[in-house]
Amino acid sequence: MQVAIVLYPGFTSLDVIGPYEVLGRLPEAEVVFVTEHPGAIxxxxxxxxxxxxxxxxDVPAPDVVLIGGGPGQAEQMSDGPLHEWLRAVDRTSTWTTSVCTGSMILAAAGVLDGRRATSHWGALEHLAGFGVTPSKERVVVDGHYATAAGVSAGIDMALTLAGLISGDHAAQVVQLIIEYAPEPPYDAGSVDSASAEVFEGAMAVLTGRPPADGTA
Structure with a gap:
Protein backbone atom coordinates (compact mmCIF):
# COMPACT_ATOMS: atom_id res chain seq x y z
CA MET A 1 0.00 0.00 0.00
CA GLN A 2 1.59 3.24 -1.13
CA VAL A 3 0.76 6.37 0.84
CA ALA A 4 1.67 9.60 -0.95
CA ILE A 5 2.02 12.67 1.29
CA VAL A 6 2.14 15.92 -0.64
CA LEU A 7 4.48 18.69 0.54
CA TYR A 8 4.82 22.28 -0.64
CA PRO A 9 6.66 25.33 0.74
CA GLY A 10 4.97 26.68 3.85
CA PHE A 11 3.33 23.43 4.95
CA THR A 12 2.42 22.93 8.61
CA SER A 13 4.54 20.08 9.97
CA LEU A 14 2.06 18.33 12.26
CA ASP A 15 -0.53 18.24 9.47
CA VAL A 16 1.58 15.64 7.69
CA ILE A 17 3.89 14.21 10.36
CA GLY A 18 1.01 13.10 12.58
CA PRO A 19 -0.60 11.02 9.81
CA TYR A 20 2.84 9.86 8.71
CA GLU A 21 3.45 8.36 12.16
CA VAL A 22 0.11 6.55 12.04
CA LEU A 23 -0.17 5.37 8.44
CA GLY A 24 3.52 4.55 8.15
CA ARG A 25 3.12 1.93 10.89
CA LEU A 26 0.40 -0.04 9.12
CA PRO A 27 1.36 -3.45 7.71
CA GLU A 28 2.90 -3.24 4.22
CA ALA A 29 2.64 0.56 4.15
CA GLU A 30 5.11 2.45 1.97
CA VAL A 31 5.08 6.18 2.61
CA VAL A 32 6.50 8.53 0.01
CA PHE A 33 6.71 12.30 0.24
CA VAL A 34 5.94 13.93 -3.10
CA THR A 35 6.13 17.50 -4.34
CA GLU A 36 5.80 19.46 -7.56
CA HIS A 37 9.42 20.63 -7.42
CA PRO A 38 11.67 18.03 -5.72
CA GLY A 39 14.28 19.35 -3.33
CA ALA A 40 14.37 20.96 0.10
CA ILE A 41 10.82 21.88 1.16
CA ASP A 58 7.23 9.63 -9.96
CA VAL A 59 4.07 8.71 -8.02
CA PRO A 60 1.34 8.05 -10.61
CA ALA A 61 -0.99 5.74 -8.70
CA PRO A 62 -0.79 5.88 -4.89
CA ASP A 63 -3.33 3.95 -2.86
CA VAL A 64 -3.69 6.78 -0.34
CA VAL A 65 -3.19 10.47 -1.06
CA LEU A 66 -2.75 12.97 1.77
CA ILE A 67 -2.26 16.71 1.58
CA GLY A 68 -1.86 18.96 4.59
CA GLY A 69 -2.41 22.66 5.09
CA GLY A 70 -0.46 25.65 6.28
CA PRO A 71 0.15 29.24 5.15
CA GLY A 72 1.66 27.92 1.93
CA GLN A 73 -1.74 26.55 0.95
CA ALA A 74 -2.68 29.92 -0.49
CA GLU A 75 -0.04 29.49 -3.19
CA GLN A 76 -1.45 26.08 -4.18
CA MET A 77 -4.98 27.14 -5.08
CA SER A 78 -4.44 27.92 -8.79
CA ASP A 79 -4.98 25.18 -11.33
CA GLY A 80 -1.74 23.66 -12.51
CA PRO A 81 0.44 20.53 -12.26
CA LEU A 82 -0.49 19.77 -8.63
CA HIS A 83 -4.22 20.05 -9.29
CA GLU A 84 -3.88 17.95 -12.44
CA TRP A 85 -2.01 15.30 -10.45
CA LEU A 86 -4.60 15.33 -7.67
CA ARG A 87 -7.42 14.81 -10.15
CA ALA A 88 -5.53 12.01 -11.89
CA VAL A 89 -4.55 10.05 -8.78
CA ASP A 90 -7.99 10.56 -7.26
CA ARG A 91 -9.48 8.48 -10.05
CA THR A 92 -7.61 5.38 -8.88
CA SER A 93 -6.84 6.03 -5.20
CA THR A 94 -8.53 4.02 -2.48
CA TRP A 95 -8.47 7.10 -0.25
CA THR A 96 -7.95 10.78 -0.99
CA THR A 97 -7.42 12.70 2.25
CA SER A 98 -6.49 16.04 3.71
CA VAL A 99 -5.63 17.73 6.97
CA CYS A 100 -6.44 21.32 7.91
CA THR A 101 -6.52 23.66 4.90
CA GLY A 102 -5.31 20.86 2.67
CA SER A 103 -9.03 20.34 1.99
CA MET A 104 -9.05 23.78 0.37
CA ILE A 105 -6.51 22.54 -2.18
CA LEU A 106 -8.56 19.41 -2.87
CA ALA A 107 -11.66 21.56 -3.21
CA ALA A 108 -9.93 23.97 -5.61
CA ALA A 109 -8.81 20.99 -7.69
CA GLY A 110 -12.45 19.96 -7.97
CA VAL A 111 -12.23 16.54 -6.37
CA LEU A 112 -14.50 17.37 -3.42
CA ASP A 113 -17.35 18.77 -5.51
CA GLY A 114 -20.68 17.78 -3.94
CA ARG A 115 -18.98 16.21 -0.91
CA ARG A 116 -18.98 16.97 2.79
CA ALA A 117 -15.59 18.01 4.18
CA THR A 118 -13.96 19.79 7.07
CA SER A 119 -10.98 22.09 7.45
CA HIS A 120 -9.33 24.41 9.94
CA TRP A 121 -11.98 26.56 11.62
CA GLY A 122 -10.46 29.67 10.09
CA ALA A 123 -11.05 28.40 6.55
CA LEU A 124 -14.09 26.17 6.94
CA GLU A 125 -16.65 28.59 5.52
CA HIS A 126 -14.65 29.00 2.31
CA LEU A 127 -15.23 25.38 1.26
CA ALA A 128 -18.78 26.22 0.21
CA GLY A 129 -17.43 28.43 -2.56
CA PHE A 130 -16.01 25.31 -4.22
CA GLY A 131 -19.23 23.31 -4.14
CA VAL A 132 -18.32 21.52 -0.91
CA THR A 133 -20.60 21.19 2.12
CA PRO A 134 -18.59 22.37 5.16
CA SER A 135 -18.79 20.31 8.34
CA LYS A 136 -17.60 21.26 11.81
CA GLU A 137 -16.82 17.62 12.62
CA ARG A 138 -13.24 16.82 13.53
CA VAL A 139 -13.05 14.05 10.94
CA VAL A 140 -15.35 13.67 7.94
CA VAL A 141 -15.52 10.55 5.76
CA ASP A 142 -17.58 10.88 2.58
CA GLY A 143 -17.10 8.22 -0.06
CA HIS A 144 -13.38 7.61 -0.49
CA TYR A 145 -12.55 11.04 0.91
CA ALA A 146 -11.42 11.63 4.49
CA THR A 147 -10.79 15.16 5.70
CA ALA A 148 -9.57 16.40 9.06
CA ALA A 149 -10.07 19.71 10.83
CA GLY A 150 -7.08 21.76 11.98
CA VAL A 151 -3.54 20.39 12.46
CA SER A 152 -3.80 17.91 15.36
CA ALA A 153 -7.02 16.46 13.92
CA GLY A 154 -4.83 14.78 11.33
CA ILE A 155 -3.89 12.14 13.89
CA ASP A 156 -7.57 11.38 14.51
CA MET A 157 -8.23 11.17 10.79
CA ALA A 158 -5.25 8.89 10.23
CA LEU A 159 -6.35 6.54 13.01
CA THR A 160 -9.85 6.50 11.54
CA LEU A 161 -8.34 5.67 8.16
CA ALA A 162 -6.10 3.02 9.72
CA GLY A 163 -9.17 1.30 11.11
CA LEU A 164 -10.93 1.37 7.76
CA ILE A 165 -7.86 0.06 5.95
CA SER A 166 -6.45 -2.52 8.36
CA GLY A 167 -9.17 -3.03 10.93
CA ASP A 168 -9.83 -1.72 14.41
CA HIS A 169 -7.25 -3.94 16.09
CA ALA A 170 -4.41 -2.74 13.86
CA ALA A 171 -5.43 0.87 14.37
CA GLN A 172 -5.54 0.45 18.14
CA VAL A 173 -2.10 -1.17 18.10
CA VAL A 174 -0.74 1.89 16.32
CA GLN A 175 -2.55 4.17 18.75
CA LEU A 176 -0.86 2.42 21.66
CA ILE A 177 2.55 2.44 19.98
CA ILE A 178 2.41 6.22 19.54
CA GLU A 179 0.72 6.55 22.96
CA TYR A 180 -2.00 8.76 21.59
CA ALA A 181 -4.10 9.49 24.68
CA PRO A 182 -4.44 13.29 24.71
CA GLU A 183 -5.02 15.07 28.01
CA PRO A 184 -4.52 18.75 27.12
CA PRO A 185 -3.76 21.09 30.02
CA TYR A 186 -6.19 23.69 28.66
CA ASP A 187 -9.69 23.59 27.26
CA ALA A 188 -9.00 26.00 24.42
CA GLY A 189 -8.71 23.62 21.50
CA SER A 190 -11.84 24.71 19.66
CA VAL A 191 -13.64 27.93 18.84
CA ASP A 192 -16.51 26.85 21.08
CA SER A 193 -14.35 26.21 24.15
CA ALA A 194 -11.78 29.01 23.85
CA SER A 195 -12.34 32.32 25.59
CA ALA A 196 -12.92 35.49 23.60
CA GLU A 197 -9.42 36.68 24.52
CA VAL A 198 -7.82 33.46 23.31
CA PHE A 199 -9.85 33.58 20.10
CA GLU A 200 -8.73 37.15 19.48
CA GLY A 201 -5.12 36.16 20.09
CA ALA A 202 -5.39 33.27 17.65
CA MET A 203 -6.96 35.47 15.00
CA ALA A 204 -4.17 37.99 15.45
CA VAL A 205 -1.56 35.31 14.81
CA LEU A 206 -3.40 33.86 11.81
CA THR A 207 -4.05 37.20 10.16
CA GLY A 208 -0.81 38.91 11.15
CA ARG A 209 -2.56 41.86 12.76
CA PRO A 210 -2.18 43.15 16.35
CA PRO A 211 -4.82 41.85 18.78
CA ALA A 212 -7.41 44.32 20.05
CA ASP A 213 -5.71 44.67 23.45
CA GLY A 214 -2.24 45.01 21.96
CA THR A 215 -0.95 41.72 23.42
CA ALA A 216 0.09 38.53 21.65
Whole structure:
Protein backbone atom coordinates (compact mmCIF):
# COMPACT_ATOMS: atom_id res chain seq x y z
CA MET A 1 0.00 0.00 0.00
CA GLN A 2 1.59 3.24 -1.13
CA VAL A 3 0.76 6.37 0.84
CA ALA A 4 1.67 9.60 -0.95
CA ILE A 5 2.02 12.67 1.29
CA VAL A 6 2.14 15.92 -0.64
CA LEU A 7 4.48 18.69 0.54
CA TYR A 8 4.82 22.28 -0.64
CA PRO A 9 6.66 25.33 0.74
CA GLY A 10 4.97 26.68 3.85
CA PHE A 11 3.33 23.43 4.95
CA THR A 12 2.42 22.93 8.61
CA SER A 13 4.54 20.08 9.97
CA LEU A 14 2.06 18.33 12.26
CA ASP A 15 -0.53 18.24 9.47
CA VAL A 16 1.58 15.64 7.69
CA ILE A 17 3.89 14.21 10.36
CA GLY A 18 1.01 13.10 12.58
CA PRO A 19 -0.60 11.02 9.81
CA TYR A 20 2.84 9.86 8.71
CA GLU A 21 3.45 8.36 12.16
CA VAL A 22 0.11 6.55 12.04
CA LEU A 23 -0.17 5.37 8.44
CA GLY A 24 3.52 4.55 8.15
CA ARG A 25 3.12 1.93 10.89
CA LEU A 26 0.40 -0.04 9.12
CA PRO A 27 1.36 -3.45 7.71
CA GLU A 28 2.90 -3.24 4.22
CA ALA A 29 2.64 0.56 4.15
CA GLU A 30 5.11 2.45 1.97
CA VAL A 31 5.08 6.18 2.61
CA VAL A 32 6.50 8.53 0.01
CA PHE A 33 6.71 12.30 0.24
CA VAL A 34 5.94 13.93 -3.10
CA THR A 35 6.13 17.50 -4.34
CA GLU A 36 5.80 19.46 -7.56
CA HIS A 37 9.42 20.63 -7.42
CA PRO A 38 11.67 18.03 -5.72
CA GLY A 39 14.28 19.35 -3.33
CA ALA A 40 14.37 20.96 0.10
CA ILE A 41 10.82 21.88 1.16
CA UNK A 42 10.67 24.28 4.13
CA UNK A 43 7.76 24.35 6.57
CA UNK A 44 5.73 27.37 7.68
CA UNK A 45 7.96 28.09 10.68
CA UNK A 46 11.00 28.00 8.40
CA UNK A 47 12.84 25.74 10.84
CA UNK A 48 12.13 22.29 9.40
CA UNK A 49 13.25 21.17 5.95
CA UNK A 50 12.27 17.93 4.24
CA UNK A 51 14.37 16.76 1.31
CA UNK A 52 11.74 15.42 -1.07
CA UNK A 53 13.12 13.37 -3.93
CA UNK A 54 9.87 12.25 -5.59
CA UNK A 55 8.15 14.49 -8.11
CA UNK A 56 4.52 14.20 -9.14
CA UNK A 57 5.34 12.07 -12.18
CA ASP A 58 7.23 9.63 -9.96
CA VAL A 59 4.07 8.71 -8.02
CA PRO A 60 1.34 8.05 -10.61
CA ALA A 61 -0.99 5.74 -8.70
CA PRO A 62 -0.79 5.88 -4.89
CA ASP A 63 -3.33 3.95 -2.86
CA VAL A 64 -3.69 6.78 -0.34
CA VAL A 65 -3.19 10.47 -1.06
CA LEU A 66 -2.75 12.97 1.77
CA ILE A 67 -2.26 16.71 1.58
CA GLY A 68 -1.86 18.96 4.59
CA GLY A 69 -2.41 22.66 5.09
CA GLY A 70 -0.46 25.65 6.28
CA PRO A 71 0.15 29.24 5.15
CA GLY A 72 1.66 27.92 1.93
CA GLN A 73 -1.74 26.55 0.95
CA ALA A 74 -2.68 29.92 -0.49
CA GLU A 75 -0.04 29.49 -3.19
CA GLN A 76 -1.45 26.08 -4.18
CA MET A 77 -4.98 27.14 -5.08
CA SER A 78 -4.44 27.92 -8.79
CA ASP A 79 -4.98 25.18 -11.33
CA GLY A 80 -1.74 23.66 -12.51
CA PRO A 81 0.44 20.53 -12.26
CA LEU A 82 -0.49 19.77 -8.63
CA HIS A 83 -4.22 20.05 -9.29
CA GLU A 84 -3.88 17.95 -12.44
CA TRP A 85 -2.01 15.30 -10.45
CA LEU A 86 -4.60 15.33 -7.67
CA ARG A 87 -7.42 14.81 -10.15
CA ALA A 88 -5.53 12.01 -11.89
CA VAL A 89 -4.55 10.05 -8.78
CA ASP A 90 -7.99 10.56 -7.26
CA ARG A 91 -9.48 8.48 -10.05
CA THR A 92 -7.61 5.38 -8.88
CA SER A 93 -6.84 6.03 -5.20
CA THR A 94 -8.53 4.02 -2.48
CA TRP A 95 -8.47 7.10 -0.25
CA THR A 96 -7.95 10.78 -0.99
CA THR A 97 -7.42 12.70 2.25
CA SER A 98 -6.49 16.04 3.71
CA VAL A 99 -5.63 17.73 6.97
CA CYS A 100 -6.44 21.32 7.91
CA THR A 101 -6.52 23.66 4.90
CA GLY A 102 -5.31 20.86 2.67
CA SER A 103 -9.03 20.34 1.99
CA MET A 104 -9.05 23.78 0.37
CA ILE A 105 -6.51 22.54 -2.18
CA LEU A 106 -8.56 19.41 -2.87
CA ALA A 107 -11.66 21.56 -3.21
CA ALA A 108 -9.93 23.97 -5.61
CA ALA A 109 -8.81 20.99 -7.69
CA GLY A 110 -12.45 19.96 -7.97
CA VAL A 111 -12.23 16.54 -6.37
CA LEU A 112 -14.50 17.37 -3.42
CA ASP A 113 -17.35 18.77 -5.51
CA GLY A 114 -20.68 17.78 -3.94
CA ARG A 115 -18.98 16.21 -0.91
CA ARG A 116 -18.98 16.97 2.79
CA ALA A 117 -15.59 18.01 4.18
CA THR A 118 -13.96 19.79 7.07
CA SER A 119 -10.98 22.09 7.45
CA HIS A 120 -9.33 24.41 9.94
CA TRP A 121 -11.98 26.56 11.62
CA GLY A 122 -10.46 29.67 10.09
CA ALA A 123 -11.05 28.40 6.55
CA LEU A 124 -14.09 26.17 6.94
CA GLU A 125 -16.65 28.59 5.52
CA HIS A 126 -14.65 29.00 2.31
CA LEU A 127 -15.23 25.38 1.26
CA ALA A 128 -18.78 26.22 0.21
CA GLY A 129 -17.43 28.43 -2.56
CA PHE A 130 -16.01 25.31 -4.22
CA GLY A 131 -19.23 23.31 -4.14
CA VAL A 132 -18.32 21.52 -0.91
CA THR A 133 -20.60 21.19 2.12
CA PRO A 134 -18.59 22.37 5.16
CA SER A 135 -18.79 20.31 8.34
CA LYS A 136 -17.60 21.26 11.81
CA GLU A 137 -16.82 17.62 12.62
CA ARG A 138 -13.24 16.82 13.53
CA VAL A 139 -13.05 14.05 10.94
CA VAL A 140 -15.35 13.67 7.94
CA VAL A 141 -15.52 10.55 5.76
CA ASP A 142 -17.58 10.88 2.58
CA GLY A 143 -17.10 8.22 -0.06
CA HIS A 144 -13.38 7.61 -0.49
CA TYR A 145 -12.55 11.04 0.91
CA ALA A 146 -11.42 11.63 4.49
CA THR A 147 -10.79 15.16 5.70
CA ALA A 148 -9.57 16.40 9.06
CA ALA A 149 -10.07 19.71 10.83
CA GLY A 150 -7.08 21.76 11.98
CA VAL A 151 -3.54 20.39 12.46
CA SER A 152 -3.80 17.91 15.36
CA ALA A 153 -7.02 16.46 13.92
CA GLY A 154 -4.83 14.78 11.33
CA ILE A 155 -3.89 12.14 13.89
CA ASP A 156 -7.57 11.38 14.51
CA MET A 157 -8.23 11.17 10.79
CA ALA A 158 -5.25 8.89 10.23
CA LEU A 159 -6.35 6.54 13.01
CA THR A 160 -9.85 6.50 11.54
CA LEU A 161 -8.34 5.67 8.16
CA ALA A 162 -6.10 3.02 9.72
CA GLY A 163 -9.17 1.30 11.11
CA LEU A 164 -10.93 1.37 7.76
CA ILE A 165 -7.86 0.06 5.95
CA SER A 166 -6.45 -2.52 8.36
CA GLY A 167 -9.17 -3.03 10.93
CA ASP A 168 -9.83 -1.72 14.41
CA HIS A 169 -7.25 -3.94 16.09
CA ALA A 170 -4.41 -2.74 13.86
CA ALA A 171 -5.43 0.87 14.37
CA GLN A 172 -5.54 0.45 18.14
CA VAL A 173 -2.10 -1.17 18.10
CA VAL A 174 -0.74 1.89 16.32
CA GLN A 175 -2.55 4.17 18.75
CA LEU A 176 -0.86 2.42 21.66
CA ILE A 177 2.55 2.44 19.98
CA ILE A 178 2.41 6.22 19.54
CA GLU A 179 0.72 6.55 22.96
CA TYR A 180 -2.00 8.76 21.59
CA ALA A 181 -4.10 9.49 24.68
CA PRO A 182 -4.44 13.29 24.71
CA GLU A 183 -5.02 15.07 28.01
CA PRO A 184 -4.52 18.75 27.12
CA PRO A 185 -3.76 21.09 30.02
CA TYR A 186 -6.19 23.69 28.66
CA ASP A 187 -9.69 23.59 27.26
CA ALA A 188 -9.00 26.00 24.42
CA GLY A 189 -8.71 23.62 21.50
CA SER A 190 -11.84 24.71 19.66
CA VAL A 191 -13.64 27.93 18.84
CA ASP A 192 -16.51 26.85 21.08
CA SER A 193 -14.35 26.21 24.15
CA ALA A 194 -11.78 29.01 23.85
CA SER A 195 -12.34 32.32 25.59
CA ALA A 196 -12.92 35.49 23.60
CA GLU A 197 -9.42 36.68 24.52
CA VAL A 198 -7.82 33.46 23.31
CA PHE A 199 -9.85 33.58 20.10
CA GLU A 200 -8.73 37.15 19.48
CA GLY A 201 -5.12 36.16 20.09
CA ALA A 202 -5.39 33.27 17.65
CA MET A 203 -6.96 35.47 15.00
CA ALA A 204 -4.17 37.99 15.45
CA VAL A 205 -1.56 35.31 14.81
CA LEU A 206 -3.40 33.86 11.81
CA THR A 207 -4.05 37.20 10.16
CA GLY A 208 -0.81 38.91 11.15
CA ARG A 209 -2.56 41.86 12.76
CA PRO A 210 -2.18 43.15 16.35
CA PRO A 211 -4.82 41.85 18.78
CA ALA A 212 -7.41 44.32 20.05
CA ASP A 213 -5.71 44.67 23.45
CA GLY A 214 -2.24 45.01 21.96
CA THR A 215 -0.95 41.72 23.42
CA ALA A 216 0.09 38.53 21.65
Missing amino acids: VNDLRSLTVDVVAGLD
